[in-house]
Amino acid sequence: MNPKKVARGLYAIWYREYKVFIRERSRVFSSIALPILFMVIFGSGIGSIVSLPGTDYQSYIFPGFLVMTVLFSSIFFGAYVVWDKKLDFLKGVLVSPQSRTTIFVGKAFGGVTDSLIEVSVLMLVGIAMGIPLTALSVGISYLILLFFIIGTVSLGLVIGSQMESPQGFGLISSFVVFPMFLLSGALYPLSNLPGWLVVLTRINPATYAVDGLRSIILGSSLFLLIVDLSAIILFSILMITLGTYAFNRMRV
């Protein structure tokens, strides 16, 4: 393995994803505007009928919206693999001497960059809306988000590598994104749930992302921070492994 060659391959694939992200204005707009819209409308709408001890509803759901933004943008990032496949861009990359693993990691870097940009915008909105954020809490939040993004981007790429049509991707990824979001405790507390739901929330990696962010930003949580962080890191490692495997098996 030639490290210079690998580095150039990674840079090439990342460079393309980044350029395309910047140039596709509708993509930038929708990915940033949608969470802001949700945050403002949902936060103030439901916030007016819900009262939580010790915090306002908007602050309560802020971690949830960070996770939602990540889920939507990261997993749907995998759809671009399907489009690359439909045109011959993907074949053009796969026929180069770069290994499939390098191509997967480069793609993942691209998706992670996109999601980090979106998350940063949302952080700024949070600060503007008076969510109690400190330098330390933002820093640790980024750590949690980074691993969660790596995991979800990889998950999206896994789905994308297996699908033949964008419609198929949309269907399958919706079946992944919505349960992950709704069962994460992003919108409501996970205490007092029926037993079968508890099981589902506990195997959902998004639960730990929401809980971890909440414990840092609001100081209240179900699990210890170290448990949340470990769960998310485990999730990302699992997804990277699965993604590498999927790309190596991917047919063109």
Next chain:
Amino acid sequence: MAKNKPTKRRLGGTTRSIEIRDLTKKYGKLSAVDHINLDVYKGEIFGVLGPNGAGKTTTLLMLATLLKPTSGTAKVNGFNILEDPTEVRESISMVFQDPSSDELLTGYENLKLHGLLYNLAGEGIERRIEKVLTLVDLTDRKNDLAKKYSGGMRRRLEIARGLLHDPQVLFLDEPTLGLDPQTREHIWSYIETLSKEMKITILITTHYMEEAERLCNRIAIIDHGKVIALDTPKNLIARLGGDIVKLRAKKINVSKLKKFKFIKKIEKSNNTVKLTVENTSKNLQKILKEIENVDSVEVRPLTLNDVFLHYTGREIREEEGTELDQMRAFTRVSSS
């Protein structure tokens, strides 16, 4: 990933660029490629002709190590496609049917991207980019987004990309599909230049007969995954021999024509008959004597198209309107 072997299996003293041995790809019971054996020599423009679904693209994908053969193997530039896929990919280049450039990148950025994938960097990459842009006449449009390019420019960009890393073998999959006649002519002359001046071995798949006739040193006609004819275009035509005679008459008695040995093939439809005839200048009279009230006679020399029909038994199949084709059509319209 390829292991670092101390010696690469490069064949000494041979001029074969591609050696295909019993290459087979099965999908369930269907053999898309069925024990193909072919040799392509260095510097050659080799054409692979066949109806859609004959196995052309499948063969190309296997040679480019993008698809694993069910059995058999091949060597490209002396590297085995099964054992040294990375070395194979380093030494080849492939231009696909659909654009593999990104619409939202400029021509220059697309080339840079691919240069990096091929481990080119620094001043070397800039020099190469300049060179290939000049070759395909895109220097003054290099900073425009690829989506602003016409279909022909887009194809030229693909070829430029294909040449960026100095490949020894270039695979062209239907290089002029969907292009207008003028643009096709341009692409053809670029391909000829590559072969003459850069001595690149070119393997081209096509279902345009004129393209094959114009460009290729040798042609393999493939159908149902098998090579059914292999020779130079001239020899293929000469081997079949003769002319096409088309007759139109009120009443044609085919059985009378069947006794002539110089008629090699008879196809009758309504009140016309299409004959493949040897030595037409001498034999036409004899034919006309047998048919009463001939309305019209048309004589033309055999073309590669006739050869193709002879071997495959049909015209080039129409493309099936799959979703992908519709999308291709759409992207072509929107990018032109």
